[in-house]
Amino acid sequence: MDDAKRHNEEMYDRLISLIENSQGRLAPIVVACDDLRLRDRMIGRYETEARQAKIRPYRIVLGKEPSLRSGLAKLKEQDEYLQNDGEAVFTVTGAELLLRVKLNPQEKQSEIEKFFGYLQWSREGLREFRYPIVLWVTAPILREMKLRAADFWSWRKAELRFLDESNDVYLVGQHQRAFESYQQSLEIRRKIGDQSGEADLLLMMADSLAKLNHTWEALQHYQQARQIYQELGLDFKVEECDIAIYNLEAIIPDPPILGVPKSATRPNYVPSESRHYVRSKPRRHDRQKILLLCFVLGIAIALLIWFLTR
Amino acid sequence: MDELEQAIEDCTNQDNKLIFTGHRGCGKSTLLAELSFRLVETQRYFVVMFSISDTVDESAVDHVNILFSMAIQLLEAAEQRNVKLKPGIKNELYRWLGKHTKTESDSAEATIEVNTEAGAKGGIPGFLEFLAKIKSILKVNSVIREEITIEFARKISDLIAQINLIQSAIENATGQEVLVIIDDLDKLSLSDAETIFTKNIQPLLAPSFRVVYTIPVAILREVSMKRNVEAYVKKIHTMRVGKFFTKAMVRSSDRIPDPEMLSFFDQVLEKRFPKSLIDPVIQQEMILKSGGVLRELIRIADSCCDLCMQQIRRQSRLEKFDQPFVKIDQAVLTSVLSDLQISYAQPLGQSDFDTLIGIYQEFRPKDTENQRFRDLLHGLYVLEYRDSAVQWYDLNPIVKDLLIQEGLLDDG
Numbered sequence: 091m092d093d094a095k096r097h098n099e100e101m102y103d104r105l106i107s108l109i110e111n112s113q114g115r116l117a118p119i120v121v122a123c124d125d126l127r128l129r130d131r132m133i134g135r136y137e138t139e140a141r142q143a144k145i146r147p148y149r150i151v152l153g154k155e156p157s158l159r160s161g162l163a164k165l166k167e168q169d170e171y172l173q174n175d176g177e178a179v180f181t182v183t184g185a186e187l188l189l190r191v192k193l194n195p196q197e198k199q200s201e202i203e204k205f206f207g208y209l210q211w212s213r214e215g216l217r218e219f220r221y222p223i224v225l226w227v228t229a230p231i232l233r234e235m236k237l238r239a240a241d242f243w244s245w246r247k248a249e250l251r252f253l254d255e256s257n258d259v260y261l262v263g264q265h266q267r268a269f270e271s272y273q274q275s276l277e278i279r280r281k282i283g284d285q286s287g288e289a290d291l292l293l294m295m296a297d298s299l300a301k302l303n304h305t306w307e308a309l310q311h312y313q314q315a316r317q318i319y320q321e322l323g324l325d326f327k328v329e330e331c332d333i334a335i336y337n338l339e340a341i342i343p344d345p346p347i348l349g350v351p352k353s354a355t356r357p358n359y360v361p362s363e364s365r366h367y368v369r370s371k372p373r374r375h376d377r378q379k380i381l382l383l384c385f386v387l388g389i390a391i392a393l394l395i396w397f398l399t400r
Numbered sequence: 401m402d403e404l405e406q407a408i409e410d411c412t413n414q415d416n417k418l419i420f421t422g423h424r425g426c427g428k429s430t431l432l433a434e435l436s437f438r439l440v441e442t443q444r445y446f447v448v449m450f451s452i453s454d455t456v457d458e459s460a461v462d463h464v465n466i467l468f469s470m471a472i473q474l475l476e477a478a479e480q481r482n483v484k485l486k487p488g489i490k491n492e493l494y495r496w497l498g499k500h501t502k503t504e505s506d507s508a509e510a511t512i513e514v515n516t517e518a519g520a521k522g523g524i525p526g527f528l529e530f531l532a533k534i535k536s537i538l539k540v541n542s543v544i545r546e547e548i549t550i551e552f553a554r555k556i557s558d559l560i561a562q563i564n565l566i567q568s569a570i571e572n573a574t575g576q577e578v579l580v581i582i583d584d585l586d587k588l589s590l591s592d593a594e595t596i597f598t599k600n601i602q603p604l605l606a607p608s609f610r611v612v613y614t615i616p617v618a619i620l621r622e623v624s625m626k627r628n629v630e631a632y633v634k635k636i637h638t639m640r641v642g643k644f645f646t647k648a649m650v651r652s653s654d655r656i657p658d659p660e661m662l663s664f665f666d667q668v669l670e671k672r673f674p675k676s677l678i679d680p681v682i683q684q685e686m687i688l689k690s691g692g693v694l695r696e697l698i699r700i701a702d703s704c705c706d707l708c709m710q711q712i713r714r715q716s717r718l719e720k721f722d723q724p725f726v727k728i729d730q731a732v733l734t735s736v737l738s739d740l741q742i743s744y745a746q747p748l749g750q751s752d753f754d755t756l757i758g759i760y761q762e763f764r765p766k767d768t769e770n771q772r773f774r775d776l777l778h779g780l781y782v783l784e785y786r787d788s789a790v791q792w793y794d795l796n797p798i799v800k801d802l803l804i805q806e807g808l809l810d811d812g
Contacts, residue, residue, distance in 0.1 A: 107710040210587060214451045233747050240778060241587050244424050244695060248706065249743055325772055329749040 094253040098128070101250045105224070106136050108248055110143055112222040113177045117247035119224045122232040124301075125254045126186070129226055132252065133181050136224075145177045152184035156205040159212040162219045178221050185227045190294070191279060191287035200287075202231070209239035222247070230297065230330070237326055254301075269298040289318035293331065300338060309338050401435050404637055408439065408579065408610060416610045419629060421586055421617045422639030424778065425695030428614065431639060432581050439579060445610075446574050448477045449581035455535050460542065461588060463600035464549045467559050468538070470580055470607070472497070474566045476531045478573075485569045493569075494527070496562060497534055500548055560606045567609045578609040586614040593619055598628040605632055621774055642692030643785045647763055647792045662687060668694065669701055677708075678728040686733060689797045691783045696796075703736040704728045741802045744781065752776065756795055757808055763792040 101121075108119055123129040137147040148169075150161035162180060166172040188201040199207065216223075227235065229251070236243050272295045279287040296311035316331035407418055422428045432449060439445045452461060455469040475493060478485060485493075537544055552559040567578045588596070593616045596604070604613065619625045620636065629636060642665065644657035665687040669678075678686075686704070690697035708726045715723050755773060759765050759782055765773040776782045781799050785792055795803070803809040 103714070104706070104710055107713050108706060110713070111706065111709045211453050211457070213587075214453045214584060236747055236779065237775060241424060244780075248703070326747075326775065329747070329752075332749055 094255045098132075098252050098255065101252055102132060102135065104248070105132070105250055106139055109136060109140060109145065109179045109222045109224070112247060113145065114175075114220050115222075115247075116216055116220050117222040118216070118242070118245060119222055119248045119250065120232060120235065120243075120246050121224055121226050121250045121252065122229045123226060123252035124228050125252070128252055128255055129183070133183075133224075133226075136179070137181070140179050145179055146171060148172075148178055148180050150180060150182045150184075152182065152188060152205065154201060156184070156188055156201055157208040157212065158182060158223070158225070159208065159215045159219075162216070162223070166219070175220070180219075180221055180223045182223060182225045185225070185231055190290040191275060191284065195282065195284075202234075203238075206235065206238040209235070209242040213242050213245055230293075233330065269295055269302070272298065285318055285322060286324075289315045289322070289324075289327065292318070293327075293334075296334065300334070305338055309335060312338065401431055401438070404431075404435055404612070405438065407635070407637065408445075408612075411610050413608065415634060416608075417605050417633055418610070418612045419615055419633050419636045420612055420639070421615050421620065421636060423617055423641055423693070423784070424780065425693045426639050426641045427694045428586070428639050429583055430694075432583055432612070432614075436581060444576060445579045446477070446481075446483075446570055446576040447579045447581065448473050449583065451584040452582055453584050453587070455538055456545075457539055457542075460545050460549075461585075461592060461596070462549055463596050463603050464552045464556070464559065465538070465545065466582065466585070466596070467556075467563060467603065467607070468500075468548055468552070470582070470611075471559075471563050471566055472531060472534055472538070474563070474570065474578070474580070476528065476535075478566075478570050479527045479531065483570055483573045485573055489565065489569050493562070493566060494530065497531075500551070556603045556606070560603065564608050567607065571609075579612070580607075580609065581612040583614055586616045588616055590616060590618050590622070594622075594625055598625050601629065601632055618774060618778065621768055621777075623769070640786055641783055642690075642694070643787075644688060644692060646787050647785070647790065648787075650794060657684075657688060661692070665690070665694075665697060668697065672698075672701065673705065676727070678704075682728060682730060682733055686728075689737060691780075691794075691796045691798075692785075693780060693783065693796075696780065700733075700736060700740070701728075703739070704732050707732050707735060737798060737801065740798050741805070744796070744799050745802055747779075752781075753803070753806075753808060756781065756799065756803060759793050760795050760800065760803070760809060763794065765793065 105119065105121065108117065112119075121129075123132070140147050148165055150158070150165065152158075152161070161182070165180075172178060185202075185205060188205055190200050190202050192200045232249070232251075272291050276288060276291040276295070279291055292311045292315035296308045296315060299305075299308035299311060312331050312335045316328055316335070319327040319331060404418065404420065411418075420428065420432070436447045436449045440447050450469070450473045452466065452469060455472060456465045475497070477483075538548075570576075570578055585593075585596075597613075597615055597619065604611070615629070615636070617638075619629065620638070626636070642661050644661055645655050649655045662684065666683065669683060669687070686700050687697060689700060705728070708728060711726050715721070715726075752772065755765060755770075755776065765782075767773065773782070777784065777793075780796055782793050783796055785794065794800075800809065
């Protein structure tokens with residue numbers, strides 16, 4: 091926990107330094123943080139510091155048409171201070187709430203797909219906003235952004251990651267609510283035969299379950315999602331599932347032989363210096379299961395030898 | 401740039417469309433802007449360069465909207481540069497524009513009438529406002545965009561005729577040849593690019609003046625798409641990343657980087673911060689770690705500066721004013737490169753590592769059409785170089801360091 095706090099303090103230091111030193115320049119700062127309460131705390135903190143440095147903070151929450159450029163343009167249109175190039179910092183949130191499924195089958199893109207499309211396309215259009223723009227996303231969205239908005243990604247000023255510091259009641263409630271919401275959407279997707287949407291929802295449910303420490307259920311959901319992505323030929327999503335499964339299996343051992351499906355192939359790579367993959371020791375009761383199994387096997391072998399030699 | 405400039409000079413009436421591409425961050429837009437300035441200085445060309453994203457939403461890019469944008473941008477450039485188009489032609493062109501942005505046509509025509517009458521009072525700002533309004537409508541109003549697409553898809557020759565009319569009017573008024581450069585078409589998805597540049601390439605080749613189109617570099621990897629484009633244009637002009645070593649020398653322990661290329665990258669850095677802030681050895685290491693991709697050099701340098709600013713800020717906050725002068729040293733560079741390694745490492749799986757090791761060993765992938773290889777190429781994990789006619793691939797130096805650190809490659 092202390093490591094996470096220390097890391098996050100360092101990230102905050104970098105962020106506030108970037109905000110102060112990027113005035114007069116377009117500076118998209120992409121920040122990954124899965125803990126929304128931590129995120130809000132950090133935002134509150136840097137906005138306070140920014141005000142003290144005479145940098146005015148503004149907020150944009152992405153909606154159904156998640157265009158970053160439109161949000162910035164709208165603010166500037168309505169604000170004389172921005173029109174006079176006053177120093178400012180923009181905080182953009184709401185990406186974590188964008189739907190990955192198309193509620194209306196006639197729509198060409200889901201909200202998250204539109205978001206990536208807008209980012210990729212309106213990169214040039216952002217040039218007129220010479221400010222630090224702090225774009226808060228989740229870790230999965232950050233990973234996807236690199237592929238699906240590669241040009242915007244290439245233009246980033248910085249990439250920062252905040253680690254989860256707590257597992258408190260507020261977060262548990264949040265993940266539980268998210269899981270229930272995804273479950274409802276999953277039923278709809280299955281009914282209309284939307285495989286891609288089904289896989290996306292299974293992945294999100296797995297993420298929520300993992301955060302709630304329901305690791306076996308999370309594993310099963312990741313595996314189901316992986317299978318569908320594999321059938322659809324979405325290799326980058328298969329890889330995402332593999333990485334998530336690997337991380338999950340680092341916390342729990344391989345499943346017992348009897349009655350539980352085999353885990354998916356685990357990717358072998360974990361960055362050795364990375365702060366983002368946490369390994370835990372196998373639990374005690376699972377080691378006991380392995381010992382019991384060995385004992386039973388030993389008895390069986392002894393009985394076999396006795397039977398053959400009598 | 402010389403190659404493009406020569407190709408523009410060599411254009412004939414039957415063959416005056418150029419296709420230009422290159423990897424992300426290699427400096428395409430900068431080169432095109434520089435080319436534009438160079439050609440304007442000759443005073444022989446009326447150059448109009450614009451980004452397609454200025455006029456059309458990503459979801460709406462098609463050959464019709466590209467051509468319609470061309471018309472608008474040509475008229476806007478003519479207004480901005482005070483080109484005296486014949487009033488009759490001007491009215492006709494503006495009425496045509498107003499008509500095809502339907503929902504606003506009444507007010508648009510009224511604007512034309514007002515501005516025509518107000519010509520003596522300096523109507524130019526009025527025309528520019530009108531054109532800005534048209535551009536805005538095209539960008540945000542999907543209904544009008546679709547109507548334009550439906551109408552002109554059936555009779556594209558009408559649209560081409562209007563564009564050629566604008567071209568003639570400008571060339572008659574200025575005595576200069578029109579050249580249009582359209583940037584950021586390379587940001588399109590491969591499927592959209594296929595629809596535009598293979599199924600609908602002929603209308604894009606139809607305007608009678610010189611046009612430079614950018615296309616996604618991924619098209620070069622799709623054999624059928626590449627062939628289709630090459631069937632209509634002489635050559636696809638490709639901008640390559642900078643190359644410091646030849647394929648023969650790149651693995652040699654006593655390799656020496658190309659001095660000319662090194663000097664070019666040195667100059668890029670020297671324009672951005674004074675020499676006193678960085679040791680020359682560190683500067684060279686920074687340049688080589690970019691792999692020859694200009695934007696990555698800027699990113700590394702920028703990140704080093706940010707880290708230094710962070711140190712200064714920390715010192716100031718702790719009131720430690722007796723510290724040594726902060727500059728970009730080995731510790732700063734190493735920290736930045738380490739962060740970039742982590743960023744590169746995140747999306748990788750085991751099969752990616754196998755692919756990367758294979759490319760490092762063989763200087764090429766097993767299959768250039770493999771989608772994951774293309775993702776690695778476009779994500780700059782793998783860089784493409786050329787020695788004369790020989791094309792080869794190598795790892796991004798930061799990705800190579802990552803593999804060495806993980807024990808997957810030998811150091812040196």
